[in-house]
Amino acid sequence: MRRHGTPLLAVSRSALRAQWDRFREAFPRVEPFYAVKANPNPAVLKLLAAAGASFDAASLAEIDAVLDAGAPASRIIFANTIKPSAAISGAAARGVDLMTFDSEYELDKIAAHAPGTRVIVRIKVPNVGSAIELSLKFGVEPADAIDLLIKAHKMDLRPVGVSFHVGSQCTRAENYVDALEMAAIILRDAHLKRLPIDIVDIGGGFPIPHFDREHDPFDDTVAVISQEIDRLFDANVRLIAEPGRFVVGPAGTLVMRVVGKAIRENKHWYYLDDGVYGALSGLMFDHAKYQYKALRDGNTQLSTLAGPTCDSLDIIARGEQLPELELGDIVYVPNIGAYSVATGTNFNGLPPAKVVTVP
Ligand SMILES: Cc1ncc(COP(=O)(O)O)c(C=O)c1O
The missing domain is CATH 3.20.20.10 (Alanine racemase)
Known part of the structure; x- marks a missing residue:
């Protein structure tokens, strides 16, 4: 992550291979054609x-x-x-x-x-x-x-x-x-x-x-x-x-960073470096519900996560239970390898998440 920066979609090669093998074993009579659109x-x-x-x-x-x-x-x-x-x-x-x-x-x-x-x-x-x-x-x-x-x-x-x-x-x-x-x-x-x-x-x-x-x-x-x-x-x-989704979905983890913070409506708002117009586009196009995890311990509180663009549609999640985060902290989303970067844009001139494979 230090090498690649954020936002980053890390695709696990072993998880991808495991999903592929799992499909093959589950349906020995069926020949799978991976749906490229997923990723x-x-x-x-x-x-x-x-x-x-x-x-x-x-x-x-x-x-x-x-x-x-x-x-x-x-x-x-x-x-x-x-x-x-x-x-x-x-x-x-x-x-x-x-x-x-x-x-x-x-x-x-x-x-x-x-x-x-x-x-x-x-x-x-x-x-x-x-x-x-x-x-x-x-x-x-x-x-x-x-x-x-x-x-x-x-x-x-x-x-x-x-x-x-x-x-x-x-x-x-x-x-x-x-x-x-x-x-x-x-x-x-x-x-x-x-x-x-x-x-x-x-x-x-x-x-x-x-x-x-x-x-x-x-x-x-x-x-x-x-x-x-x-x-x-x-x-x-x-x-x-x-x-498509079955093969690559579970293999992908999106890693983002907190780039802004505010208190609004008596709640902490954390602005991340990726959002609805990027790799979290599945919130719009895929009716997805994701899990948001932080790399920090502590008492949790109801918080709002928002993306980096100037559009108020770009709110990722309201009412997430998270510890208090600081600028630069990591927030990650598992299970997001499919219909994420594939449907993202570079709205506001923001580059899409870099995709890398990891073991
Ligand atoms: C023609 C076709 N095949 C395969 C897929 C992949 O579907 P899934 O990712 O649900 O496996 C899609 C998804 O839109 C599709 O339109």
Whole structure:
């Protein structure tokens, strides 16, 4: 920390590797494609590429980042259902030939700019109780999936599968159960129509202990999902997933410093060198609730933490129990490796937290 300064996002290589291995062990039948959007840091991508990971990229820039990290194009799925034409042709030129779609217009674009590509239709599934709802914006009605796959086939694309996303930080295993059943019905229907569909992409959403570090919600979902997979799909079906938060979330710790202090409303306010516009952007975009810890002992009191920008939206937490802090003190946040620096800005000219990997 002395070397790198603050704000700093420290990503533990051993924790990252442990999360990756844990996913693999929990779902031996499922091939994980790390969702780059969660944390696109080159060192993170390199470590996962070296571990043999595949990747879910949402843009051409993410595809290039994965290739730079040493993974081949054959291990990438372009899993943004809405892609600019130039990104489609760029991806194809780089050798990426697996893409998701959820509209006829997107099929037209893929057929025109990347003929012959393998395509996966994304369906709308229940996102009940997930922290981030994704079915609001994406997915075709399951009843329309077959028609679109047939259309893809007629356009000389290669329809190969069905995908869904149950919503990020999904602690309700029933969402996966419902979605897997819908995918199985589409697969069966496709086979009746002689479409060679054999990929089921179960997306991301795998939860981490965001609010309560004692209870790990992942374990609750594993058995339910595995049982459904075995019940619904025979060994010829290739199962893939796109975990982001689960892989990198628990591996990241944000380290900040107190750069200002005031007493307002009879409470201590501590101004930190990172905030809502930076690595704590998950407070806005990710509905995250974080734990704030200080490296100082003493009696605690209700305190407010605020970020460094000139915007009053940039208040991090009110009513945190903290010891009295001094300028220069460290405040750190565990479990914040995903959707943190990835969605931060440099509003007010403040540089984003530096990302470093640590053992
Ligand atoms: C298409 C897609 N795949 C995977 C993910 C990763 O989800 P999670 O981080 O919840 O695992 C997302 C997240 O937004 C997504 O949109």
